[in-house]
Amino acid sequence: MPFIDFFNFQPKNELEKGGRQSAPIAQDDNEPAKTCPNCHRQIPLSQLWGNDHCCTNCDYHFRMNSRQRVSFMTDSGSFTELYAGLCADDFLRFPGYPKKLETTRNASRETEAVICGTAKIDGRECCLFVMEPYFMMGSMGVAVGEKITRIFEYAAENSLPVVGCTVSGGARMQEGMLSLMQMAKVSGAVKRHSDAGLLYITLITDPTTGGVTASFAMEGDIILAEPGATIGFAGARVIEQTTRKKLPQGFQTSEFLLSHGFVDAIVPRAQQRKTIGSLLKLHSGGAENG
Amino acid sequence: MAENTAYDRVKAARANNRPTGKDYINALVDNFLELHGDRRFGDDPAIVGGVGWLGGVAVTVIAIEKGRGAKDRLTRNFGAPNPEGYRKALRLMKQAEKFRRPVVCFVDTSGAYCGIEAEERGQGQAIAENLMEMMTLRTPIISVLVGEGGSGGALALAVADEVWMLENSIYSVISPEGCASILWKDSGKAADAAQSLKLTAQDALDMGIIERVLPEKEMGKEGFYSVLRAELCAKIEELEILPLPELTEMRYRRFRALGAQQLAGE
Numbered sequence: 001m002p003f004i005d006f007f008n009f010q011p012k013n014e015l016e017k018g019g020r021q022s023a024p025i026a027q028d029d030n031e032p033a034k035t036c037p038n039c040h041r042q043i044p045l046s047q048l049w050g051n052d053h054c055c056t057n058c059d060y061h062f063r064m065n066s067r068q069r070v071s072f073m074t075d076s077g078s079f080t081e082l083y084a085g086l087c088a089d090d091f092l093r094f095p096g097y098p099k100k101l102e103t104t105r106n107a108s109r110e111t112e113a114v115i116c117g118t119a120k121i122d123g124r125e126c127c128l129f130v131m132e133p134y135f136m137m138g139s140m141g142v143a144v145g146e147k148i149t150r151i152f153e154y155a156a157e158n159s160l161p162v163v164g165c166t167v168s169g170g171a172r173m174q175e176g177m178l179s180l181m182q183m184a185k186v187s188g189a190v191k192r193h194s195d196a197g198l199l200y201i202t203l204i205t206d207p208t209t210g211g212v213t214a215s216f217a218m219e220g221d222i223i224l225a226e227p228g229a230t231i232g233f234a235g236a237r238v239i240e241q242t243t244r245k246k247l248p249q250g251f252q253t254s255e256f257l258l259s260h261g262f263v264d265a266i267v268p269r270a271q272q273r274k275t276i277g278s279l280l281k282l283h284s285g286g287a288e289n290g
Numbered sequence: 291m292a293e294n295t296a297y298d299r300v301k302a303a304r305a306n307n308r309p310t311g312k313d314y315i316n317a318l319v320d321n322f323l324e325l326h327g328d329r330r331f332g333d334d335p336a337i338v339g340g341v342g343w344l345g346g347v348a349v350t351v352i353a354i355e356k357g358r359g360a361k362d363r364l365t366r367n368f369g370a371p372n373p374e375g376y377r378k379a380l381r382l383m384k385q386a387e388k389f390r391r392p393v394v395c396f397v398d399t400s401g402a403y404c405g406i407e408a409e410e411r412g413q414g415q416a417i418a419e420n421l422m423e424m425m426t427l428r429t430p431i432i433s434v435l436v437g438e439g440g441s442g443g444a445l446a447l448a449v450a451d452e453v454w455m456l457e458n459s460i461y462s463v464i465s466p467e468g469c470a471s472i473l474w475k476d477s478g479k480a481a482d483a484a485q486s487l488k489l490t491a492q493d494a495l496d497m498g499i500i501e502r503v504l505p506e507k508e509m510g511k512e513g514f515y516s517v518l519r520a521e522l523c524a525k526i527e528e529l530e531i532l533p534l535p536e537l538t539e540m541r542y543r544r545f546r547a548l549g550a551q552q553l554a555g556e
């Protein structure tokens with residue numbers, strides 16, 4: 001596993017424009033590979049998967065689906081999914097939504113844009129929610145809001161910490177105002193969990209924007225972020241159109257939020273499990289070796 | 291007369307001659323004293339807050355102000371608040387909680403400001419904090435949407451015990467223009483998008499998102515304001531007699547229920 005240099009890690013937004021040129025990694029021509037959007041090398045899938053979906057050359061963090069993230073982050077066999085079938089239909093009769101739901105459900109093999117459950121991370125029990133980038137980019141509708149609300153209520157009842165991995169384009173416009181209301185609903189559940197003295201850790205992944213940034217992504221006691229993730233309230237293009245200004249380099253990256261005081265730490269994937277596990281231990285109220 | 295389409299209401303909600311936040315404060319609140327600043331960064335002119343008397347009740351009032359006339363509108367950033375505006379609002383709400391004053395909010399914004407500095411100062415975090423803190427604020431909160439209710443920027447002042455909307459105000463997860471350009475790559479289809487988004491006061495009432503639709507007859511006139519003042523005072527009186535744990539429990543349940551009817555697959 002390559003050593004990750006925290007300080008010299010290049011956020012992908014800057015590199016995507018030009019990109020470094022380098023020779024391809026030696027590989028079996030028959031093996032399928034992915035092109036790294038950062039260093040443009042061809043990375044064989046087996047190498048990518050063996051490296052937590054990070055580029056073996058430059059450590060660019062490839063997107064992970066929610067199931068991959070759960071198995072990567074939690075102790076083997078410890079995850080029990082809750083509220084799995086919960087979903088919502090096209091209750092507003094919104095143009096194109098039924099088709100979009102069908103396509104995204106078939107492609108992602110998920111019913112909704114978040115999975116919730118209980119798990120152990122480095123031996124510590126917790127509640128977990130992981131948003132799904134391949135389901136309408138983690139868009140938050142009523143089912144997403146309900147599932148996350150329930151997992152916070154479950155955690156409060158059972159005195160458990162919550163670990164939440166966010167990835168989202170924001171509230172789901174196809175569900176109208178009720179999707180916006182989920183921001184308040186989830187925030188209420190986070191507040192109750194917090195008032196009970198319980199820990200909530202957020203791990204913000206690429207991209208987390210809009211209504212999720214303006215609610216539970218930013219409500220953690222401890223806010224962690226993956227390197228190079230896009231994190232913001234408004235979309236970069238909207239800001240450019242509104243202000244007619246050129247956006248500064250590295251704007252709305254994890255590193256930008258860290259330097260402006262809105263993220264506690266940037267944690268590369270290789271260290272996430274250990275970092276979160278030790279935070280859970282630190283907040284478990286026992287002795288150091290307990 | 292033909293029924294107003296959703297987009298007619300969008301246009302009415304945005305109309306320049308509509309009373310703005312400060313008009314409501316001036317007309318409804320006696321001896322209003324504006325209190326400035328978030329004590330952290332600055333003072334956001336897009337949000338006006340302070341204390342005064344509503345009928346015989348001491349209240350904290352917070353209003354989003356779009357401004358009147360070109361110069362004032364520019365100063366007010368067209369009613370698009372920055373993070374320090376939301377933080378000022380929260381500071382005043384916490385002050386209201388301490389002194390057991392009810393909070394009344396007047397909401398009218400196309401949305402929280404989408405700017406470079408707003409992102410640098412944590413627009414998302416500022417809104418998120420308001421949502422969390424308002425949910426358990428130990429004093430009654432009533433929010434009235436008087437014009438545009440633009441997404442999270444409006445919700446950040448509308449986590450309340452009751453939310454009311456004027457009949458031509460709108461409340462939407464995204465602007466109809468933004469929605470149309472995503473859906474059909476054509477912002478000109480905003481009228482169709484407005485219809486699909488179900489953003490009118492009546493739609494919000496039907497979905498349980500608000501408690502009341504307020505008629506706009508005589509809007510901006512003395513009769514209109516005196517009815518609104520009386521309704522606010524009556525509701526405050528009703529909420530003030532509730533024990534605080536019951537009040538915050540009811541507020542939690544109010545939002546907790548939203549979306550429940552639309553769920554499937556359990």
Ligand SMILES: [Zn+2]
Pocket residue numbers: 036037038039040041055056057058059060
């Ligand atoms: Zn690479």
